[in-house]
Amino acid sequence: MFQKNEFRAEVVRNGMSLEDVAKAIGINYVSLHRKMNGTSDFYRGEIEKIVRLLNLSGEDVLRIFFAK
Template sequence: MNPIEFKIAQIRAGVSKEDIAKHLGLNPTTIYRKFNGESDFTLSELRKLKKFLNLSNEDVDRIFFSEELAKTQET
């Protein structure tokens, strides 16, 4: 996950991490763990985030999969 890109999307949407946690039905501590890379977002959570933050498919790729995409392009 790219935390800077996520923060930009969060600011554009005008929501807090607590708002995101509430929307996803998660404890705020769980959200902070996901933001810090200690655990991953599920596909269901990504779908909800995409809609909640009004993200395009490209935004989702850039925010959540940039590292994985870079690794596959290296090989």
């Protein structure tokens, strides 16, 4: 299950906004919002771009994108 608050915290730690993240991974803000709320899923390529953009560790990825 996606951890929305953890994701937002990482975005803020990196001095970015959700709009910045959406633009950087090539989607619009509404699409990012839907993915964050579970209406649609993140694609693997989007997760890979987010990992690079926010410099996430493997542990961070598991904690944010794949929490149980």
